[in-house]
Amino acid sequence: MNQDNPLKKIFYAASRTGKMFHRSNAFVRGLMGPVGSGKSVCCVMEILRRAMEQMPDPEGVRRSRWAVIRNTYPELKATTIKTFQAWIPEEVCPITYSSPIQGKTWFRHHDGTFVEMEVLFVSMDKAKDAKKVLSLDITGAWINEVREIPKTIVDAVIGRCGRYPSGRLGIPTWSGVIMDTNPPDDLSWYYHLAEEETPDDWEFFRQPGGLVKVEHDDGSHEYKPNPLAENLENLPEDYYSRQAKGAAEAYIDVMCCAEYKPMFDGKPVYKGSWNSNVHAAKESLEYLPGIPLILGWDFGRTPACVIGQAAPDGQLRILDECYSDDSGVRAFAENQVLPLLARRFPGCRIESFGDPAGAAKGQANEESCFSELEVLGIPTVPACTNEQLPRIEAVIKCLNRMIGGRPGFIVDPRCKRIIRGFEGGYNYAVVGKLMGGGEVKYAEVPVKNSYSHIADALQYLCLGFSPDRIAARTAAVRQIQTVIRKQQSYQYNPLAL
Numbered sequence: 001m002n003q004d005n006p007l008k009k010i011f012y013a014a015s016r017t018g019k020m021f022h023r024s025n026a027f028v029r030g031l032m033g034p035v036g037s038g039k040s041v042c043c044v045m046e047i048l049r050r051a052m053e054q055m056p057d058p059e060g061v062r063r064s065r066w067a068v069i070r071n072t073y074p075e076l077k078a079t080t081i082k083t084f085q086a087w088i089p090e091e092v093c094p095i096t097y098s099s100p101i102q103g104k105t106w107f108r109h110h111d112g113t114f115v116e117m118e119v120l121f122v123s124m125d126k127a128k129d130a131k132k133v134l135s136l137d138i139t140g141a142w143i144n145e146v147r148e149i150p151k152t153i154v155d156a157v158i159g160r161c162g163r164y165p166s167g168r169l170g171i172p173t174w175s176g177v178i179m180d181t182n183p184p185d186d187l188s189w190y191y192h193l194a195e196e197e198t199p200d201d202w203e204f205f206r207q208p209g210g211l212v213k214v215e216h217d218d219g220s221h222e223y224k225p226n227p228l229a230e231n232l233e234n235l236p237e238d239y240y241s242r243q244a245k246g247a248a249e250a251y252i253d254v255m256c257c258a259e260y261k262p263m264f265d266g267k268p269v270y271k272g273s274w275n276s277n278v279h280a281a282k283e284s285l286e287y288l289p290g291i292p293l294i295l296g297w298d299f300g301r302t303p304a305c306v307i308g309q310a311a312p313d314g315q316l317r318i319l320d321e322c323y324s325d326d327s328g329v330r331a332f333a334e335n336q337v338l339p340l341l342a343r344r345f346p347g348c349r350i351e352s353f354g355d356p357a358g359a360a361k362g363q364a365n366e367e368s369c370f371s372e373l374e375v376l377g378i379p380t381v382p383a384c385t386n387e388q389l390p391r392i393e394a395v396i397k398c399l400n401r402m403i404g405g406r407p408g409f410i411v412d413p414r415c416k417r418i419i420r421g422f423e424g425g426y427n428y429a430v431v432g433k434l435m436g437g438g439e440v441k442y443a444e445v446p447v448k449n450s451y452s453h454i455a456d457a458l459q460y461l462c463l464g465f466s467p468d469r470i471a472a473r474t475a476a477v478r479q480i481q482t483v484i485r486k487q488q489s490y491q492y493n494p495l496a497l
Contacts, residue, residue: 010087015230017207018042022049026203027176028158030146030194032183033207034258036239038231039180040083043142048088050140050174051117052109057169062109064172065118065164067133067141067157071125071148076101080144081121093119100132124149130156137163139172147184152326154179154189186260187417187450189325195260209258210240223252264424267442269392269455273399274422278407285317285412287345293319295337296461297354297380299369302450303332304457306418307340308465313403316465318411320344321418323454329358330372338376352380353464355456383463388445391459398462417454425451 014022015038021031022042031039047066054062068084070076081095084103093105101121109115122132130153141157143149154177162175184190194204208228215221223244232239240256253259268274288309294316296306307320322336341348358369359382373380385391401408411418417425426449428442446452 012041012045012087014042014045015207017205017230021178021205022046024203024205025174027161027201028179028199029176029202030179030181030190030204031207032181032190032194032204032258033230034210034240035182035243035255036210036231036235037207037229037258038234039207040080040144041087043144043178043180044084044087046178047119047140047142048117052115053173054115054139054165055170055173056113057165060113062113062115063165063169064116064139065137066120067136067138067160068119068121069124069141069143069149069153069157070121070145071123073123075145076121076123084119084121093117095121124153126150126153129153133157133160136160137166139164140175141177143177143179145181146179147181147188147190150325151189183254183258183260185262185420187262187420191260207258209256211244211252211256213253213257213259223256226257262420262423262425264427266424266427266429266447267440268422268424269426269428269446270396270399270422273396276419276423279399279410279422280419281410281412284414285319285410287319288312289347292349292351293341293345294461294465295350295352295378295380296383296457296459296464297329297352297358297369297373298453298456298460299329299355299358300453301326301328302453303327303329304453305332305337306415306454306457306461307345308461310465314401314408315403315406316398316409316462318409318415318418318458318461320412321415321454321457323417323450325450328372329369330376333373333376333378337378350378351464352378353383353460354380355460356382356386358382381464383460385463386460391456391463394462395459398465417451418458421451421455425449426455 017031017033018038021029031042033039051064051066052062054064056062068080070080081101085095088105092107093103095101095103103119103121105115105117107115120136120138124130124132125148133156138160140161143154143157146154158177161177162172165172181190193199193202198204207230209226210229211223212226213221214224223241225241229240236242243256244252250261250263253261254263288311291309291312294308294310296308298304302323302325304324305322306318307322308316308318310316320340322332322340324332324336327335352373354369354373361368370380370382398409411422413419426446428444429447430440431443432441446455
């Protein structure tokens with residue numbers, strides 16, 4: 001390659017938010033905005049800029065190594081790498097499609113030193129994919145469309161940054177992680193860290209939407225162009241307004257207005273049974289002291305627990321939820337479930353049901369999930385099955401019950417993940433179209449995502465809960481109370497022999 005700087009013909013003008021993003025030296029930076037706002041380009045140019053600013057080593061070479069991460073290989077290849085090559089073309093940074101995909105550039109800096117920039121392109125979308133970066137020594141990383149990436153992967157990537165260059169080659173002038181994304185769900189880890197509890201040395205930047213949602217007094221709304229939108233000079237005229245025509249409201253709110261909101265694909269598992277107006281309580285449900293709580297558990301590294309209670313008339317009331325995207329069951333129960341029970345339901349009695357697979361002993365300590373809970377004072381029994389269909393039917397049976405004109409199943413509004421799952425987060429993915437027509441074909445089992453684990457826990461709770469079992473228990477209690485009353489009314493006669 002020509003050793004002179006081959007980037008002289010690249011002209012990049014950062015947006016208003018992009019300039020703030022570039023000025024920041026935070027170790028972790030997030031950039032969120034609508035589709036078409038130039039987020040990915042901003043991240044590509046940030047990598048190039050930091051590579052050129054790296055202090056030269058004793059040989060006069062500015063060395064850096066970067067990981068570029070996307071959730072799937074097809075999207076990495078068709079989207080992320082295409083954007084990278086649009087701004088750092090093949091003649092500047094040739095890309096080799098090996099494992100991992102690699103690019104490398106070498107050119108003369110304007111001060112006479114040389115820039116050596118290595119780029120590794122990696123696809124990662126599951127927690128187990130974290131092993132792909134465990135052996136990497138990198139300067140920094142760009143995680144493209146980070147809303148699709150589990151937090152465990154972000155943590156693993158962070159742990160590999162700042163490790164190159166090292167030794168005689170010096171140390172990184174700057175190291176860290178940059179992330180870009182369209183708005184995620186407001187239940188996501190990104191929302192939590194960006195809007196609620198931002199860690200030290202993390203910084204988040206939010207671009208204005210391409211459209212603004214204007215509410216009217218009659219409850220209707222319309223979408224209008226946002227005069228503060230960025231990157232419009234590089235987009236077709238009426239880019240956002242054209243997208244909004246005929247699009248679903250959730251898509252417009254997220255992709256055009258840059259609002260935190262869930263977007264669901266696929267067919268909701270409980271479509272036809274769940275009704276938000278019927279089953280989602282408008283106000284918090286009252287805890288009924290003296291009546292046992294019913295717990296449902298899903299295990300694994302993404303454990304979930306659902307807390308419910310059967311009212312005296314048999315109504316199943318879902319009171320709270322706990323969820324973790326990276327924890328063992330013992331730590332999950334100790335750090336989340338037990339504190340919640342003590343805070344909200346002091347002195348409660350418990351009936352607890354879990355995934356039968358939790359009876360298997362762990363490889364590390366020979367303890368099963370059920371024995372771990374037993375040690376913590378939460379005796380839990382396996383549900384009658386972990387077959388998918390009976391579990392789903394158990395929930396549907398609860399949803400379809402009515403008791404004296406009231407729903408037999410109701411969810412507290414604090415159970416946001418459960419409600420979102422019912423509304424479409426827990427779904428059958430689209431896998432294609434049926435032959436001979438436009439009818440959509442769906443997967444036979446629900447997709448695994450952040451809503452499926454809490455949905456599984458709810459299923460085990462519903463398998464444990466049974467109107468017949470509740471009725472039998474109520475009858476037994478009444479019988480015992482009758483016996484007690486008779487004993488209390490009995491008068492002892494010493495002459496009666």
